[in-house]
Amino acid sequence: MSEPKTYMNLIGGEWVASQSGQTFENRNPADTREVIGIFQRSGAEDVDAAVQAAKRAYESWRLTPAPKRGEILFRAAELLRQRKEQYARDMTREMGKVLQEARGDVQEAIDMLYFMAGEGRRLYGQTTPSEMPNKFQMSVRVPKGVCGLITPWNFPMAIPSWKILPAIILGNTVVIKPAEDAPLSTYNLVQCLLDAGLPPGVVNIVTGYGEEAGEPLVRHPEVKVISFTGSTAVGQHITKVAAETMKHVSLEMGGKNGIIVMDDADLELAVQGILWGAFGTTGQRCTASSRIIAHRAIANELAERLAVRAREIKVGNGLDETVTMGPSINADQYNIVCNYVAIGKQEGARVLLGGERLTEGEYAHGYFFQPTIFVDVTPEMRIAQEEIFGPVTAIIAVDSFDEAIAVANGVKYGLSSSIYTRDVNKAFRAMRDLDTGIVYVNAPTIGAEIHLPFGGTKATGNGHREGGVQALEVFSEWKSIYVDYSGYLQRAQIDNAE
Numbered sequence: 001m002s003e004p005k006t007y008m009n010l011i012g013g014e015w016v017a018s019q020s021g022q023t024f025e026n027r028n029p030a031d032t033r034e035v036i037g038i039f040q041r042s043g044a045e046d047v048d049a050a051v052q053a054a055k056r057a058y059e060s061w062r063l064t065p066a067p068k069r070g071e072i073l074f075r076a077a078e079l080l081r082q083r084k085e086q087y088a089r090d091m092t093r094e095m096g097k098v099l100q101e102a103r104g105d106v107q108e109a110i111d112m113l114y115f116m117a118g119e120g121r122r123l124y125g126q127t128t129p130s131e132m133p134n135k136f137q138m139s140v141r142v143p144k145g146v147c148g149l150i151t152p153w154n155f156p157m158a159i160p161s162w163k164i165l166p167a168i169i170l171g172n173t174v175v176i177k178p179a180e181d182a183p184l185s186t187y188n189l190v191q192c193l194l195d196a197g198l199p200p201g202v203v204n205i206v207t208g209y210g211e212e213a214g215e216p217l218v219r220h221p222e223v224k225v226i227s228f229t230g231s232t233a234v235g236q237h238i239t240k241v242a243a244e245t246m247k248h249v250s251l252e253m254g255g256k257n258g259i260i261v262m263d264d265a266d267l268e269l270a271v272q273g274i275l276w277g278a279f280g281t282t283g284q285r286c287t288a289s290s291r292i293i294a295h296r297a298i299a300n301e302l303a304e305r306l307a308v309r310a311r312e313i314k315v316g317n318g319l320d321e322t323v324t325m326g327p328s329i330n331a332d333q334y335n336i337v338c339n340y341v342a343i344g345k346q347e348g349a350r351v352l353l354g355g356e357r358l359t360e361g362e363y364a365h366g367y368f369f370q371p372t373i374f375v376d377v378t379p380e381m382r383i384a385q386e387e388i389f390g391p392v393t394a395i396i397a398v399d400s401f402d403e404a405i406a407v408a409n410g411v412k413y414g415l416s417s418s419i420y421t422r423d424v425n426k427a428f429r430a431m432r433d434l435d436t437g438i439v440y441v442n443a444p445t446i447g448a449e450i451h452l453p454f455g456g457t458k459a460t461g462n463g464h465r466e467g468g469v470q471a472l473e474v475f476s477e478w479k480s481i482y483v484d485y486s487g488y489l490q491r492a493q494i495d496n497a498e
């Protein structure tokens, strides 16, 4: 294997080492002998330098016409399309998702580039009539300044794109700290922006660990927005710390997403959806289908058919095109999965399929686990309540539609949910009553498209949305402007009163 490349922080357009000189390794979770790259282990002083660079760049970037900013994004989208295959391979090596899914992750960033590029010619505000004569009024979006972005490893290019692109199309500048497990994909995305002509300092990258590099970003007084995707515990901590400097905080956190399968459902379609939703990305999606809420009349048949198909999943290194499921991301996550399987057994659930680590032969150097299906699960069990973030799903039998909805909603999270039914009335009731930010009908809980709002209720978020034009809310303020052209003083609520 060739010598791994060392990646520097990107600060004000310069590639610079961490001030401490410390670095860390990014290893392949499918084969931990392979080092993907050496990255800077940054601290508060590196974060501060990046924030200062972003602040300087903000002065001219905010005044660059938004359609011009959009043109850079269009060019970056074209570049990313050309580099898609290479970057997908990099992604599979750094975080383990299979190649087809890595291509999808890059595609999601391409989609977001085009979408936000177009937004450069919209960024619509409102005009509205005044209650006074000869007075004009409008609302316009204004950028907020330097935005701090903290991104996870599971969608290592898509999620950075969800945050960087709405921020910069509005005229903000950013400092991004990508997850230490998969930073390379952020570099690849940002390289396209640089090659497309993005001015220095508009996007800055500082790599490192949460406590050492993320925390100073959240504390920095010059950072106006924090956008974070990760665990609920860290999100709560960020909210508290960021309150001290009155930051605008957008949080995207956990999920415990359920697929309801009614007794009138197309079972073959449901099986296909569950396989994709539960085991795609090795279950490492916030949107993963980790609960299957099945009507008792079909629950056993569904479980059996699912087990037959899940047995066909080929686990391995995602660079092999025949492999359909990769490893867990790291040792910690791997242990969490193992622990939850043990907990599920202790709670009295039955392992219908899987439940074991894969450690022999080609699996010896990676974090591989069998696709795992639990049956005889009851809604209050921990495996039915807590986010596992691994290839584990739990089948819960219910007796009615109303019970299915209650079970689906009976968790602390509210990201995504789904129902398989052929009954249009049930489908519409589910759309209304499922308490999640995303609802699917006859499709699994994963697969959101970038131009609709993405996010969840309850412990999943704090009311913000990524994706769609809604993402713009996170990174802008509204300014209301009143222009009185009457030539005399008009007092609102007084001079025009009854």
Ligand code: UN1
Residues within 6 Å of the ligand: 108, 154, 155, 284, 285, 286, 287, 288, 445, 446, 447, 448, 449
């Ligand atoms: C995530 O799991 O954090 O809807 C993001 C989906 C993907 C994004 C998932 N488009 O599953």
